[in-house]
Amino acid sequence: MKRVMTCIECPQGCRLEIEADGRRVLSVAGQKCKRGDKYARQEIEAPMRTLTTSVLTGGLELKMLPVRTSKPIPKEKLFETMAAVKRIVVSSPVKAGAVVATDFLGLGVDLVACRSIDKK
Amino acid sequence: MGGGPAGMAAALAARAAGVQDILLLERDQHLGGILNQCIHPGFGLHHFKEELTGPEYADRFVRLLKEEQGIEVSLRSFVVKLTPGREISYFRPGALEEVRARAVILATGCRERTREMIQIPGSRPAGIYPAGLAQKMVNMEGWIPGREAVIVGSGDIGLIMARRMALEGVKVKGVVEIQKTSRGLVRNVVQCLEDFGIPLYFRHRISRIHGADRVEKVDVVRVDDNLKDIPGSGFEVPCDTVLVSVGLIPENELLEMAGGEIDRAANTPVAAGVNLTSVPGVFACGNACKVYDLVDWVTRDSALAGRMAAEYLEKK
Numbered sequence: 001m002k003r004v005m006t007c008i009e010c011p012q013g014c015r016l017e018i019e020a021d022g023r024r025v026l027s028v029a030g031q032k033c034k035r036g037d038k039y040a041r042q043e044i045e046a047p048m049r050t051l052t053t054s055v056l057t058g059g060l061e062l063k064m065l066p067v068r069t070s071k072p073i074p075k076e077k078l079f080e081t082m083a084a085v086k087r088i089v090v091s092s093p094v095k096a097g098a099v100v101a102t103d104f105l106g107l108g109v110d111l112v113a114c115r116s117i118d119k120k
Numbered sequence: 121m122g123g124g125p126a127g128m129a130a131a132l133a134a135r136a137a138g139v140q141d142i143l144l145l146e147r148d149q150h151l152g153g154i155l156n157q158c159i160h161p162g163f164g165l166h167h168f169k170e171e172l173t174g175p176e177y178a179d180r181f182v183r184l185l186k187e188e189q190g191i192e193v194s195l196r197s198f199v200v201k202l203t204p205g206r207e208i209s210y211f212r213p214g215a216l217e218e219v220r221a222r223a224v225i226l227a228t229g230c231r232e233r234t235r236e237m238i239q240i241p242g243s244r245p246a247g248i249y250p251a252g253l254a255q256k257m258v259n260m261e262g263w264i265p266g267r268e269a270v271i272v273g274s275g276d277i278g279l280i281m282a283r284r285m286a287l288e289g290v291k292v293k294g295v296v297e298i299q300k301t302s303r304g305l306v307r308n309v310v311q312c313l314e315d316f317g318i319p320l321y322f323r324h325r326i327s328r329i330h331g332a333d334r335v336e337k338v339d340v341v342r343v344d345d346n347l348k349d350i351p352g353s354g355f356e357v358p359c360d361t362v363l364v365s366v367g368l369i370p371e372n373e374l375l376e377m378a379g380g381e382i383d384r385a386a387n388t389p390v391a392a393g394v395n396l397t398s399v400p401g402v403f404a405c406g407n408a409c410k411v412y413d414l415v416d417w418v419t420r421d422s423a424l425a426g427r428m429a430a431e432y433l434e435k436k
Contacts, residue, residue, distance in 0.1 A: 006310045010165050011414060013306030049311070052159050052173050053287065054259050061149075064262050066159040066175045075315065082287050096179045114159065115175035 005043060009035040016040045048072035051081055052114070055100065058091040059120055065090050066114040067100055073107050081105060093118050121145050121199050121208075121374065124153020125415050126406020126422040127227035128181040133426030134225070135190050139433060142190060143219065145197040145210055151185065152178030153229060155415065157256045160280055162307075166416035177415060202374040206401055222436065223429040226375055226397070226404040227422060230368035230411060232277075238366050240272070242329030245336075251277045251365035255284065264288055266361030270338055271295045272326055274302040274309070276413065278365025283312035285363075293357050294319040296326055296340055298347060303367075305413070326362070327354065335360050370408045378402060386410075395425040401436075403429050 001021065007014040012032060018040050019026040028040040042048055050072045054064035073081060084105055094100065094113045101111040121127065123146030131144045150156060155163070158174030165171055168180070185191055194212060201209035206221045232250035247266055249257070255277065257263040269290050271278045274297040286292045295313060300322055302309050313320050321340065327349065328339040342353035370387045372380070381390040381398040389397040389404045397404050405425035406418045 006306050008307040008311045010171075011162070011305050011307060013310075049315070050161055050171075051287075052161055054159055054262070056262055062260065064260050066173060066259065068159075068161065068173055078287065082289075096176065114173045115156075115179050 003044070005040065007031060007036045007039050009039050018044060020044050047075040049075050049078060051078055051085075053082060053085055055085055055088045055090055055111075057117065058089050060090065060093065061118050061120050065094070065100070065117050067111050068114055069104065069107075070099075070110040070112050071108075073109055077105070077107065081107070085111065090117070121202075121224065122153065122227035122229055122406070122408070123148070123151040123193065123195070124227060124229055124406065125155055125178065125181065125418045126229070126408070126425075127153070127225070128178075128185060129419045129422035130225045130227055130403075130405050130426035130429070131191050132181065132184055132188065133423035134430050135188055135426075137427045137430035139223075139426075139430045140190060142192065143221070144185070144191055144193045145199055145208075146193065146195050147198045149196055151182050151193065151195070154252070157252075157259050158280075159259045160284070163415050166414070167419050174415075199374060202378040202402075204379045204399060206378075222401065223433050224402045225425055225429055226372070226402065226408050227406045227425075228371040228374065228408045230370050230407040233364075233367045233369055235272075235362075235364045238272070238364070240326050240329055242338075243331055245329070245331035245334050247331065247335035247360050248329065248362045248364065251281045251363040254363050255281055258284055258288060264290060265363075266290065266335075266359075268293060268359040269361040269363060270326070270340075270357055270359045271363045271365060273297060273365035273367070274299075274304055274320060275365050275367065276304040276308055278363065279304045279308040279312040281363055281365065282318050283316060286316040286318065290361070292316070292318045293359055294321055294340075296321050296324050298323065298325045298343060300345075325349075329362060331360075335362055338362060368407065368411050370411065372404070372408060375399070375402065375404065375408075394421060395428055401432060403432075 003018045014031045017029045025041045028037045052068040096116045098113045099110045155174035155178040163172045163177040197210045197212040199210040232252045326338045327341045330337045337358045342350045403425045405422040
């Protein structure tokens with residue numbers, strides 16, 4: 001089975017041609033760097049995405065704190081993860097890179113602050 | 121002037137090139153500019169060789185500025201006047217300050233084009249936002265602009281907001297693009313629309329917005345290659361929100377005030393080369409100079425503007 005997809009690893013957006021047998025990738029062509037091959041295999045086997053969003057804060061200088069997952073998570077878990085993020089309120093100052101929630105939803109990834117935030 | 125990616129890179133590069141006394145003016149209460157609301161990943165692949173979110177990209181420069189003694193950062197400082205002799209007036213809380221600079225770098229970025237500029241007919245109800253404003257509302261203020269949205273224009277901001285709103289539970293009913301292709305990055309069409317099953321209507325336009333107090337629906341029509349409506353191709357989309365993502369306009373009012381020549385079509389400085397203006401000692405960089413699609417190139421070119429200003433000061 002032949003599949004065509006666009007690599008989303010970087011702004012170049014390479015057009016990938018993939019030969020696959022079900023979820024087993026036989027060959028990948030069209031990528032301008034090695035990330036394309038890795039992306040194609042992952043995308044066929046189990047698509048993963050890094051989630052970025054903002055969480056509410058209380059008593060801090062900004063109303064929202066931007067956060068990201070420390071690693072990509074399964075694409076089908078995006079909405080479930082969003083629902084869980086919405087229950088979080090950050091109420092003490094953090095530094096950029098600080099972990100806001102560990103092993104989020106048991107996915108083996110942390111939720112990480114993307115900026116420093118201080119008290120009001 | 122301007123503490124976004126362009127101004128920060130220019131200030132740091134000018135300092136590294138030996139400029140002694142640098143004042144960085146930013147109207148917001150934080151440095152970082154538009155990066156602060158661009159919470160998605162995709163920044164820094166060229167400059168830092170890793171993928172960062174906007175706030176993370178900004179944070180790297182904010183840290184460098186904090187360590188730098190030779191750069192005075194003035195926040196909540198709004199420049200209201202620039203003269204040909206490089207006299208600057210700016211407001212900061214409680215004061216109107218006046219300074220004279222030997223060189224000025226304009227890093228004032230862009231503002232958004234609005235619904236009025238593409239002339240969508242219909243009523244003027246609540247619920248119509250420029251996409252970048254909606255981005256600030258959702259990502260920084262915690263306000264969701266509506267429940268069912270249609271997006272006009274498939275530039276990167278429109279695509280990024282389609283995904284952002286979808287993740288927040290908004291039903292994004294489609295992106296309407298009058299051109300044959302997207303102005304945005306292909307990766308954004310894939311990861312922002314296809315991932316979420318959001319339809320992208322090329323060669324379509326919104327022909328009317330309906331609604332008394334709040335947007336109720338929009339009429340969408342297909343157009344031919346001359347952008348004329350194709351009769352009988354119209355359909356209605358019920359929605360309460362319309363996001364308009366139809367391009368950016370460089371902010372160059374200060375340059376104009378200083379007598380600088382402006383290209384009326386693009387609102388960019390007219391000059392002999394990149395980062396230059398027609399006013400001696402006044403430089404422009406980042407989105408004020410030309411609209412960029414990647415912040416990495418803003419950093420690269422703005423650092424060059426900082427070095428050009430340093431060179432100008434040495435020669436004088």
